[in-house]
Structures are given as C-alpha cells and as structure tokens.
Amino acid sequence: MLDVHPPHQTAHTWRDFFIHIATISVGLLIAIGLEQSVEAIHHHHQREDLELQMHTESEQNLDLVGAQITFTTQRRDYLNACVRALQAATPSGSQLVVTLPVNNVYFPAKSQGLLISPSRGTWTVAQAAGTVALLPPEKAKVYARLDLTADFERLAEMETSRTAALLAVARLQNHAATADGHPLRLTQAQADDLLHAFGTAREATIDFHFRLVVLQGALEAVVANVDTLQQMYPYQIRAIAREGAQAAASRARDLSNPAPQP
Numbered sequence: 001m002l003d004v005h006p007p008h009q010t011a012h013t014w015r016d017f018f019i020h021i022a023t024i025s026v027g028l029l030i031a032i033g034l035e036q037s038v039e040a041i042h043h044h045h046q047r048e049d050l051e052l053q054m055h056t057e058s059e060q061n062l063d064l065v066g067a068q069i070t071f072t073t074q075r076r077d078y079l080n081a082c083v084r085a086l087q088a089a090t091p092s093g094s095q096l097v098v099t100l101p102v103n104n105v106y107f108p109a110k111s112q113g114l115l116i117s118p119s120r121g122t123w124t125v126a127q128a129a130g131t132v133a134l135l136p137p138e139k140a141k142v143y144a145r146l147d148l149t150a151d152f153e154r155l156a157e158m159e160t161s162r163t164a165a166l167l168a169v170a171r172l173q174n175h176a177a178t179a180d181g182h183p184l185r186l187t188q189a190q191a192d193d194l195l196h197a198f199g200t201a202r203e204a205t206i207d208f209h210f211r212l213v214v215l216q217g218a219l220e221a222v223v224a225n226v227d228t229l230q231q232m233y234p235y236q237i238r239a240i241a242r243e244g245a246q247a248a249a250s251r252a253r254d255l256s257n258p259a260p261q262p
Contacts, residue, residue, distance in 0.1 A: 047134040051225075053122045054143055058222040061118040065153075065216045068115055072160075072209035073246075074105040079202035086195045095185045102181045117154060118215065123147045138228045142221070145229060149211075149218045156208040163197075163204040170197035213243040 081101040089096035107115065123143055126132045132140055171177045174190040186194070217239030221232040 046131050050122070050126055050131050050135065051139075054146075054222060055225065057119055057122045058146070058219045062216065062219045062223065064116050064118050065212055065219060069209065069212050069216065071105065071107060071115060072205055072212060076202065076205045076209055078103055078105050079198055079205060082198045083195065083202060086191055086198060089186070089191055092185065095187055096191045097183050097185055098191065099183045100176070100180045115157075117157060118150055118219075120147055120150050136227070141229050142226060142232050145232065146215075146218045146222055149215045153208075153211040153215045156204070156211040160201075160204045160208040163201040167197045167201045170194055210240075210243075213239050 078101065085098055085100055089098040091097075123132075123146070132143075135143070170193055174186060174194050176184050176186065176190070176194055178184055214236055217236030218232065220239065221235035224235065226232050226235070
C-alpha cells in the first residue's frame with residue numbers, strides 16, 4: 001500500500017508548493033516502480049518455473065510414450081499376422097481351418113499390466129491459474145500444440161481399447177477363444193466376422209501408434225527447449241521418418257517369414 005503523508009509545514013510560496021508536489025510525485029513514481037519491478041521478477045520466476053515443469057513432465061512422458069510405442073508395435077504386428085492367417089484359411093468341408101499366431105504382445109516391464117497415459121497436468125493447471133499468459137506467445141503455441149497432440153493420442157488410445165473389447169467379444173461369439181497356436185474350425189461367416197474384428201482392431205492400433213510417434217516428436221522438441229512451432233515441426237517429422245524406417249524393416253521381416261499353414 002502506498003502511504004502519502006501531508007507536508008509537516010505549510011507551503012508559503014508557489015515554489016514551496018511545487019517542491020512538495022514534486023517530492024510527492026517522485027515518491028509515488030519510485031514506489032510504483034519498485035512495485036512493478038517486484039511483480040516483474042515474480043512473473044519471471046513463475047514463467048521459468050512453468051517452463052521447467054513442462055520440461056520435466058515431457059521427459060517423464062517420453063519414457064511412457066516409448067513404452068506405449070513398443071507395445072503398439074508388437075500389437076500391430078500380431079494383428080497383421082492374425083489377419084494374414086484368416087485370409088489364408090484352408091477349406092475343410094463346409095468349414096475353414098485357421099491357426100492364429102501366438103500372441104507375444106506384452107506390457108512394459110514396469111507398467112504392472114497397464115499402459116499409463118502421458119500426463120497433461122502441468123499445462124492444465126497453468127491454464128486454470130492464468131500463468132500461461134506469462135509465456136512469450138510463440139512459446140505458448142509450442143505448449144498448446146503439444147497438448148493438442150496429446151489429446152489426439154488420448155482419443156486414439158480410447159478407440160484402440162474399444163476395438164480390442166469388440167475383438168474379444170467377436171472371438172467368444174465365433175468360438176475362436178481357443179488359445180492362439182491351435183487350429184480353429186470356422187464357418188465362412190465366422191471367419192468373415194473375425195477378419196472384420198481383427199482388421200478393425202489393427203487399424204485402430206496403427207492410428208494409435210502413429211499418434212504416439214507424433215507425440216514423441218513433440219515431446220522431444222519441448223525437452224530440447226524449442227521456442228517456436230517452426231522449430232518444433234522438424235522433431236515430429238524426424239520421429240515419423242524414424243518410425244517409417246522401422247515399419248519398412250518390419251514389413252521386410254514379415255515377407256521373409258510368411259504365416260505358417262495349418
């Protein structure tokens with residue numbers, strides 16, 4: 001609070017009056033300047049703290065996303081193999097004989113059987129508290145794009161879970177809940193139904209995998225402390241290119257190892 005005291009002596013001349021006015025004005029300006037300086041320093045610390053929290057959270061999320069990418073890669077390859085096996089089913093009388101490949105998909109070692117979604121708490125809290133306004137506009141756009149990318153990943157993850165549940169139901173309804181690696185005898189309708197369920201789950205997994213890769217690139221950009229979207233995009237492009245090279249290698253392995261015939 002600013003406390004302005006009246007002069008102790010009465011101003012007898014205009015000169016005294018203007019001296020008092022000038023003294024009060026200078027005092028007010030000094031007080032306001034000090035207050036603004038303290039506030040600016042406080043905002044600077046708040047902005048630095050927000051950027052540090054975003055950096056730390058992004059580093060932690062990179063580990064989570066890396067584990068999810070490993071999981072979706074394995075699940076995508078397994079579902080691809082199942083689709084190929086169903087497409088290559090052998091007729092036997094009025095039925096088809098198909099042997100689904102063994103499911104070797106596993107959760108990351110430290111996940112305790114769960115896929116932990118990346119955290120978005122820091123940005124959410126910053127928006128609620130209004131500290132986002134303390135960031136330079138271009139930096140805020142980087143974090144906003146990261147949050148948007150994480151939202152796309154979340155939606156893809158939910159769709160993957162939904163199609164996985166539908167696939168499980170389809171296997172039960174079509175008497176295909178037998179452990180993988182054992183021959184199944186299915187009608188054409190059952191095989192078609194399973195092929196659709198496996199294909200739908202595969203497409204959802206592929207999309208989820210892609211969203212994870214894009215998010216991984218965005219997280220790598222934030223960890224590298226980029227300041228603009230133009231600096232962020234190359235990280236995402238490199239992540240997509242890296243994934244493309246790995247997917248090409250996986251397809252080459254698949255071609256050299258065709259699904260076994262029953």
